[in-house]
Amino acid sequence: MIITRNTVQREIILQTVMNMDSHPSADEVYEKLKYENPSISRATVYRNLELLAKRGKILHIEIPKGADCFDFNTIEHHHMRCDICRKVYDINILKIPKIKYDKIDSSGCIINEYTISFKGICPNCQK
Amino acid sequence: MIITRNTVQREIILQTVMNMDSHPSADEVYEKLKYENPSISRATVYRNLELLAKRGKILHIEIPKGADCFDFNTIEHHHMRCDICRKVYDINILKIPKIKYDKIDSSGCIINEYTISFKGICPNCQK
DNA sequence: CTTTTTGCAAACCCTTTGCAAGACA
DNA sequence: TGTCTTGCAAAGGGTTTGCAAAAAG
Numbered sequence: 225m226i227i228t229r230n231t232v233q234r235e236i237i238l239q240t241v242m243n244m245d246s247h248p249s250a251d252e253v254y255e256k257l258k259y260e261n262p263s264i265s266r267a268t269v270y271r272n273l274e275l276l277a278k279r280g281k282i283l284h285i286e287i288p289k290g291a292d293c294f295d296f297n298t299i300e301h302h303h304m305r306c307d308i309c310r311k312v313y314d315i316n317i318l319k320i321p322k323i324k325y326d327k328i329d330s331s332g333c334i335i336n337e338y339t340i341s342f343k344g345i346c347p348n349c350q351k
Numbered sequence: 352m353i354i355t356r357n358t359v360q361r362e363i364i365l366q367t368v369m370n371m372d373s374h375p376s377a378d379e380v381y382e383k384l385k386y387e388n389p390s391i392s393r394a395t396v397y398r399n400l401e402l403l404a405k406r407g408k409i410l411h412i413e414i415p416k417g418a419d420c421f422d423f424n425t426i427e428h429h430h431m432r433c434d435i436c437r438k439v440y441d442i443n444i445l446k447i448p449k450i451k452y453d454k455i456d457s458s459g460c461i462i463n464e465y466t467i468s469f470k471g472i473c474p475n476c477q478k
Numbered sequence: 479c480t481t482t483t484t485g486c487a488a489a490c491c492c493t494t495t496g497c498a499a500g501a502c503a
Numbered sequence: 504t505g506t507c508t509t510g511c512a513a514a515g516g517g518t519t520t521g522c523a524a525a526a527a528g
Binding site: 479480481482483484485486487488489490491492493494495496497498499500501502503 | 504505506507508509510511512513514515516517518519520521522523524525526527528
């Protein structure tokens with residue numbers, strides 16, 4: 225069990241994510257909060273987003289070849305990255321069946337998890 | 352239709368991938384061929400691997416938060432990245448059902464493709 | 479002779495790190 | 504007080520880019 229302290233910065237970072245519409249990257253969170261809180265450093269933002277995600281307060285979304293982003297909506301859902309503007313969007317594909325696999329693959333690998341990433345074109349960039 | 356020329360470098364890069372066991376990253380391909388071909392530059396390797404993948408000669412495997420890698424085996428199969436040594440392994444999970452989705456999601460996004468990435472621990476690192 | 483490709487080095491993006499100073503419990 | 508956490512700046516990994524020179528067709 226890891227003991228963590230409550231810091232002002234941590235709370236501000238969480239609140240900032242909660243108040244951002246979509247799927248901000250760590251840098252976007254930093255850019256947003258630094259106006260009100262110019263003394264918070266980028267490293268602190270990265271560290272705390274990671275920690276908040278580990279605690280389940282927010283979702284950490286891995287973006288292939290792009291900046292990872294974070295989501296206050298922790299209900300499992302899927303994301304698409306626009307190939308043009310590179311932004312991340314929620315998509316509404318429903319009930320993707322869980323992939324079934326043996327925990328130990330016949331290659332000898334232990335498989336712990338998987339992620340699915342969609343790519344496409346967002347409504348804006350279709351115009 | 353893109354017109355491409357045949358270059359010595361391109362052929363050497365392809366042959367190098369063909370002769371490497373597993374799933375070399377661009378850098379690993381570069382490191383390997385530079386002994387025999389010290390004049391080929393890293394940028395040329397990156398550019399050509401990309402191009403060869405676009406042409407379907409090799410597979411480009413996207414690795415979340417790691418160096419992408421390439422595979423001479425162009426038959427569709429799945430990969431796992433070891434959380435410890437970070438190497439990429441083929442896994443033998445069979446027949447993952449294709450995810451069904453509408454080309455146009457109800458969010459308005461056009462969905463073009465998706466990738467699935469597995470994570471776990473490789474046989475070596477289990478010891 | 480035109481256009482693609484190369485090699486080089488620098489730039490780039492995103493993220494992590496070491497460390498001393500500061501804050502929390 | 505002990506140890507977590509911060510801010511800073513620098514380093515890191517992987518990849519792309521601009522450009523002039525070289526090669527392909």
